[in-house]
Structure formats: structure tokens, C-alpha cells
Amino acid sequence: MKKWTPYLLVSPYLLHVVVFVLFPVVFSVVLTFHSWNIISPMQYVGLANYERLFKDRLFWQAIWNTVRFLLVHIPLQILIALALAELLNRTRRGAGLFRAAFFLPVIVSGVVVTILWQQLLSFNSGLLNQLLTAIALPRVAWLDDPAVAMYSIAVMATWKNVGLYVILFLVGLQSVPEQYYEAADMEGATNWQKFRYITLPIINPTIFTVVVLSTISGFSLFIEPYIMTEGGPMNTTLSAVMYIYKQAFQYYHMGYSATLGFCFALIILFVVVVQKRYVEQDI
Amino acid sequence: MAEVILKHIVKAYAGGPRVIRDLSIDVKDREFVVLVGPSGCGKSTLLRMIAGLEDITSGDLLLDGQRINNLAPKDRDIAMVFQNYALYPHMTVYDNMAFGLKLRNMPKDEIRQRVTRAAQILEIEFLLDRKPKDMSGGQRQRVAIGRAIVREPKVFLFDEPLSNLDAKLRGQTRIELQKLHRDLQATMIYVTHDQVEAMTLGDRIVVLRNGEVMQYDTPLALYNQPANRFVAGFIGSPPMNFLPGRILMVGATLCFQSAGSTVQIGLNNSIHYAALIPYEDRTVVLGIRAEHLMDLVMNGQRPYYSPDTRTVLEAVEHMGSETLAYFTLEGQRFIARLSGDTVVDMNKSIPLFWDIDKAHFFDAETEQAIR
Structure with missing residues (x-):
């Protein structure tokens, strides 16, 4: 009995890992070599799914769409979060209020935020276009113009998530000892030089964390285009996850969907490793 | 020339008590003056006021006859060695020492010369490529002093620079600081709570208590002719x-x-x-x-x-x-x-x-x- 006690104690967690992590991962890898529509039995198809993937232009467009999203979303998120954190760090009065205000969108349901922004960005009655009209500028088809739609979504996603990164950056900024700045004051550094040569390098680990977190969360972009544009116009907002979802639950191509998911996971892994190589610096 | 004169200096925080009350001292050119007193006596505040890191509520701070109350720290030609050294963790020793010179757009050759010379004086040439985390407390301390030396300032300020070192190293460094003062021929103002450090380093010592000067004199005068019971009890070990x-x-x-x-x-x-x-x-x-x-x-x-x-x-x-x-x-x-x-x-x-x-x-x- 004694010998089994430790195993008994870890068994709930082990069960969780086996059922919800290990089994799905193994099963989805197995799935990639099969054709399956949930109802009829699985059929072994060898590498057919992988062959199809490389020829699937829509998948690569979805990947490209996601990359376009990230290229706007990540820099925007970091810049805004860092700027807000820096301001908050200097704010004495009402800092708690602002912190809460910036963080609020993070805890609001993504569906609610998306519907809210759908109203804001509406072509005919949206607040944004009304503002544009008010200052005699032409209206913009924020969600209907293929060249603009994905970027509108990127801005919206930034608004939703930026609060989380503001908090992370704020923690980073507050951990920089005041003496570094005082020493720099004595050396004659301007505010910008202090920020560039002291703050930025010292909070580099935080920047790296934010880049990785927002890359991973950005890659899983789904709710926003699913509700706002359903991947349109002309598939320009079709994100990779959304395409995988469609293959699985609209077309019931479970095997192919698993193949897409598997490749997509490899792509994310590759990107994060590259980021680790180039963004993270040892201090 | 670098003569520092403090005239009727007062420091009060908004809504708080006066930390420094009407304090006047003069520090002569090339003099090594130690500010000593128990914690909370205002010695660090006073040093930070001279550095320009704290505002002066009232009174005059003169450097070579020029009033510098409202001058930014960088324009005062004063360098400071911090208690925790404040070395930038992401920079090598060389970059730490060169940072201030780079900000002043000094030519690269001259920066290299100055850093090398300071490193020679402090015997830290072999550390130039290291980062602060790879050095001992004593080595970091030297680098912090080196960073001050390369600036060739009129006045050096030290804020309890030895307090993070062990007893043996503190003793050694005290002697080196004396030598450094002789070699550099610079005006130095040094803060410590340790009366032994004060006695061994200072040409003259300011004994502070509750923001007031208790006595300002040479070490031996403080020891032999204390002006009051506080100085008598504070200076000397074991105490009087x-x-x-x-x-x-x-x-x-x-x-x-x-x-x-x-x-x-x-x-x-x-x-x-x-x-x-x-x-x-x-x-x-x-x-x-x-x-x-x-x-x-x-x-x-x-x-x-x-x-x-x-x-x-x-x-x-x-x-x-x-x-x-x-x-x-x-x-x-x-x-x-x-x-x-x-x-x-x-x-x-x-x-x-x-x-x-x-x-x-x-x-x-x-x-x-x-x-």
C-alpha cells in the first residue's frame, strides 16, 4: 500500500494530463494519417493529408492573414502597453483607477467586445465613420474593405488585450531601482536616453514575455473574425485557427483539420524559438 | 579649484518635519570631508542635495562661489558613488564607466584613454569586459568609483560606499580611498554612519544629529575636545x-x-x-x-x-x-x-x-x- 501512496496522490493530475493533454496530442497525430468524418470509421490515408496541405492555397492564405495580423498587433500592443505603463508609473493620483480602466477590456468577454467594436466600426452608423464625416473625411469600410479589415481587427484585439501587458510592463518598470536613474541623472542622461539605455535593456525579459505571449495569443485569433467578418471579405480575415475550425466542424474533415493544426503548432514553435534567439537578451 | 560652501541650508518635505535645519559648512578645495551621524540624521539627504538629486528648500549651495541650487545634477560637475553602486546590470564594466562620457559625445579615443587610465588606477583592467553580476562586491565598488573618476569631476560624493563590504575589505578599501584622494587631489564629501570610517578618512568631520551640525572639526579635535555629549559619545570606540x-x-x-x-x-x-x-x-x-x-x-x-x-x-x-x-x-x-x-x-x-x-x-x- 505504502508503495502506491505517491502514485495515488498524483493520480488526479496524471488523469487530467492523460485525458486532456497526452491523449488529444497523440490522437491528433494519429488522425493526421487518416480520413475521418466522426461518423464513419477512420480510414488510413498515409501522407495524403500532408500532401493536400502543401497544395492548399487557402491554408497558406490563412497563415499569411494571421501573420499580417501579428505584424500590426504585436508592435502596436508593445508600444501602447509600454507607453501607458510608463505614464502610469509616473502617475501618482488616480493610478489605481487608470490601472483598473486599462485592465477592464481584458476581463470582458471577447464576444461582447467584438460586438461592441462591430458597432463602432459599422460603415453606415459606426461612431468612427461619423467622426470622419464630421471632419469632412470620407468614410472607411473598416470591416468590408479587403485591404483594411484585418488591420481593423488587429487594432481591436490590441485594445482588448493591452491592459494585461500594461500590468506586466508596469511590474517590469517598477522593478528598475531608482538609483540607476539617479546615477544616469548625474551622468547627464536625458529622459529619452534613460529610457533607451537603461529602462529598455533592463525590462527586456518583460518585453520578451510580452512578445511571446502576444504572439501565441495572436496566432490563436478566432473569436474576432468569426463574429465580425466570418473570414471575409474575400477570405482576407480568415485566420489559421478559424480555417482549422471550419475544416473540422463545418466540413467534418477531422483528419485534415488535425494535420493543419499539427503543422500550425510547428510554425508557432518555430516563431517562438526565433523570438527567443533574437529578442531575449541576458542581463 | 573646487570649494563647496553650504549656507543656511534647510530641507523640509511638504507637510513633514525639517530634515535639515539651517546648516552651514564649508568644504575647502581638495579637502576630504566626512558627514557622519546616526541613521536619520540627514547626512544622505544633505549629500543628495549637493548632488542635485534633492531640492534645497532654502539656503545657498555654492560651488567655487557660484550658486548651484537650481543647476541640474549633470551641470554641476559633481560625481557620486552610490551605496549600492548603481551599476547598470546590462552593461560591461567598460560601458558602465564610459556611459557618461558617451552621453557627452566625447571622442571614442578619449573615452578609451580615460577608462583605461581609471581602470589602471583602481587595478580593475582585467574586469573591463565583465558584467556587474559576475563580480564581487569589492570589485563592483571599484567600478562604481571608476565611473566617477572618468568624469574628472570637481567634487566626488560618496554615499556609504563601504557599507556593503565585509569588515576586512572595508579596512583595505579605506586605505585605498585615502590614497585615491591623495592621487586625484580632488574635493571629496563622504557619508557614513561608521565613526571609524569617519575618523580614518576625513580631513575634517561633520557630526550630524537630527539635521543639525553637532561639531565640525578634525578627527583628533572631535576625539580630544568634543563640543557636546553627543559627539563625545558618538566618536570613539568603545564609546565614552x-x-x-x-x-x-x-x-x-x-x-x-x-x-x-x-x-x-x-x-x-x-x-x-x-x-x-x-x-x-x-x-x-x-x-x-x-x-x-x-x-x-x-x-x-x-x-x-x-x-x-x-x-x-x-x-x-x-x-x-x-x-x-x-x-x-x-x-x-x-x-x-x-x-x-x-x-x-x-x-x-x-x-x-x-x-x-x-x-x-x-x-x-x-x-x-x-x-
Whole structure:
């Protein structure tokens, strides 16, 4: 009995890992070599799914769409979060209020935020276009113009998530000892030089964390285009996850969907490793 | 030339008490002045005001005759070594030292020259490529000093730079700082709470308490002629012993009488003698240093006035070169510094002789020295 006690104690967690992590991962890898529509039995198809993937232009467009999203979303998120954190760090009065205000969108349901922004960005009655009209500028088809739609979504996603990164950056900024700045004051550094040569390098680990977190969360972009544009116009907002979802639950191509998911996971892994190589610096 | 003058300096925080109250001192060119005092006495605040890191509420801060109250820290031509060194963790030693020079757009060759020269002076050339985390406390400390040296400032400020080092290293670094001061021929202002550091480093010492100057003088003057009871108790290790009592005239001789004994105050003690006459029948505090309490071994060279102090020791510390004996006299904690040869039997009382000529007397109310 004694010998089994430790195993008994870890068994709930082990069960969780086996059922919800290990089994799905193994099963989805197995799935990639099969054709399956949930109802009829699985059929072994060898590498057919992988062959199809490389020829699937829509998948690569979805990947490209996601990359376009990230290229706007990540820099925007970091810049805004860092700027807000820096301001908050200097704010004495009402800092708690602002912190809460910036963080609020993070805890609001993504569906609610998306519907809210759908109203804001509406072509005919949206607040944004009304503002544009008010200052005699032409209206913009924020969600209907293929060249603009994905970027509108990127801005919206930034608004939703930026609060989380503001908090992370704020923690980073507050951990920089005041003496570094005082020493720099004595050396004659301007505010910008202090920020560039002291703050930025010292909070580099935080920047790296934010880049990785927002890359991973950005890659899983789904709710926003699913509700706002359903991947349109002309598939320009079709994100990779959304395409995988469609293959699985609209077309019931479970095997192919698993193949897409598997490749997509490899792509994310590759990107994060590259980021680790180039963004993270040892201090 | 680098002469620093503080005139009627006041520092008060909004809604708070005055941390520095009407303080005036002058630091001469090439002088090494130490600000010393217990924690909370305002010494660091004062240093930070000279550096420009704290505003001056009122008064004048002059550097070579020019008022620099409102000058930004970088324009004051003053360098500071921080207590925790404040070395930038992501930069190598070279970059740390070169940072300020780069900000001033100094040509690269000159930066290299200056950094190399400072590294030579401090013997840290082999550290130039390392980062702060890969160095010991003592090495970081040198780098922090190096960063100040390369600037070639008019005035160096040190904020408790040795407090993070172990005792042995502190001793070594003290000597090196003295040498550095001689070599650089610069004006230095140094903050510490450690009176040994103050005594060994300072040309002159400012003893601070609650934002006020208690005494500003050379180390020996502070030791031999403390202006008040605070300085007498603060400077010197072990601290001075104090005993309250009364001044009496017995026959034609002035005496100090405490609860247990009466001591004649000899005419040898001439400075005190005249000054003590008005204190007849009044309470005073006698102060006597540990080395002026003697056992028989040291006695016999000169006649000593002695209260009948046969005392049982509470603790004895044999240091080799000297023996510290702890005892209580009329409720006051006393320490005597005896000869290293003294063999003490803790169970027997021993006679202690007082070199009363070396005693100090303080007004019981104002705590000012009577002389």
C-alpha cells in the first residue's frame, strides 16, 4: 500500500494530463494519417493529408492573414502597453483607477467586445465613420474593405488585450531601482536616453514575455473574425485557427483539420524559438 | 579649484518635519570631508542635495562661489558613488564607466584613454569586459568609483560606499580611498554612519544629529575636545563612559561627587578647572574614555586621582593587544580599556584608577562641554 501512496496522490493530475493533454496530442497525430468524418470509421490515408496541405492555397492564405495580423498587433500592443505603463508609473493620483480602466477590456468577454467594436466600426452608423464625416473625411469600410479589415481587427484585439501587458510592463518598470536613474541623472542622461539605455535593456525579459505571449495569443485569433467578418471579405480575415475550425466542424474533415493544426503548432514553435534567439537578451 | 560652501541650508518635505535645519559648512578645495551621524540624521539627504538629486528648500549651495541650487545634477560637475553602486546590470564594466562620457559625445579615443587610465588606477583592467553580476562586491565598488573618476569631476560624493563590504575589505578599501584622494587631489564629501570610517578618512568631520551640525572639526579635535555629549559619545570606540554627579568645593579643591564617591579635580585639568567653578553645587555629567580607566598594571607611571572604584566585572573581552572590561557603576554602563597583559579574575573585584585629567564635563541640561 505504502508503495502506491505517491502514485495515488498524483493520480488526479496524471488523469487530467492523460485525458486532456497526452491523449488529444497523440490522437491528433494519429488522425493526421487518416480520413475521418466522426461518423464513419477512420480510414488510413498515409501522407495524403500532408500532401493536400502543401497544395492548399487557402491554408497558406490563412497563415499569411494571421501573420499580417501579428505584424500590426504585436508592435502596436508593445508600444501602447509600454507607453501607458510608463505614464502610469509616473502617475501618482488616480493610478489605481487608470490601472483598473486599462485592465477592464481584458476581463470582458471577447464576444461582447467584438460586438461592441462591430458597432463602432459599422460603415453606415459606426461612431468612427461619423467622426470622419464630421471632419469632412470620407468614410472607411473598416470591416468590408479587403485591404483594411484585418488591420481593423488587429487594432481591436490590441485594445482588448493591452491592459494585461500594461500590468506586466508596469511590474517590469517598477522593478528598475531608482538609483540607476539617479546615477544616469548625474551622468547627464536625458529622459529619452534613460529610457533607451537603461529602462529598455533592463525590462527586456518583460518585453520578451510580452512578445511571446502576444504572439501565441495572436496566432490563436478566432473569436474576432468569426463574429465580425466570418473570414471575409474575400477570405482576407480568415485566420489559421478559424480555417482549422471550419475544416473540422463545418466540413467534418477531422483528419485534415488535425494535420493543419499539427503543422500550425510547428510554425508557432518555430516563431517562438526565433523570438527567443533574437529578442531575449541576458542581463 | 573646487570649494563647496553650504549656507543656511534647510530641507523640509511638504507637510513633514525639517530634515535639515539651517546648516552651514564649508568644504575647502581638495579637502576630504566626512558627514557622519546616526541613521536619520540627514547626512544622505544633505549629500543628495549637493548632488542635485534633492531640492534645497532654502539656503545657498555654492560651488567655487557660484550658486548651484537650481543647476541640474549633470551641470554641476559633481560625481557620486552610490551605496549600492548603481551599476547598470546590462552593461560591461567598460560601458558602465564610459556611459557618461558617451552621453557627452566625447571622442571614442578619449573615452578609451580615460577608462583605461581609471581602470589602471583602481587595478580593475582585467574586469573591463565583465558584467556587474559576475563580480564581487569589492570589485563592483571599484567600478562604481571608476565611473566617477572618468568624469574628472570637481567634487566626488560618496554615499556609504563601504557599507556593503565585509569588515576586512572595508579596512583595505579605506586605505585605498585615502590614497585615491591623495592621487586625484580632488574635493571629496563622504557619508557614513561608521565613526571609524569617519575618523580614518576625513580631513575634517561633520557630526550630524537630527539635521543639525553637532561639531565640525578634525578627527583628533572631535576625539580630544568634543563640543557636546553627543559627539563625545558618538566618536570613539568603545564609546565614552558617562557618569552624572555634582561639582563641590571641598576646602580649596574642586571635586566631582557621584553617588558612590568623590574625586578631586586637579589643577592639571586647568581648562576645565576655571570653567567648572561656576558649576559649584550644580549637576554635571562626567565623561571618561575607556583608555583613561586603568588597572594597576598601567598605573604607577603618574599619580592618578581615583574614586574608590573596586568593581566586579560583568564581562571581559581579551583582544590580545588590549583587554576590554565591562562593568556597571551607579547604574551606568562602563567600559575600561586595559592592557593586553591584564589577567582578570572575574570573581574578584579589581581597583580601577581614573585619569581624571583626561575627563570631560558636560552641562547636564544643555549637554554642551564645559571648558
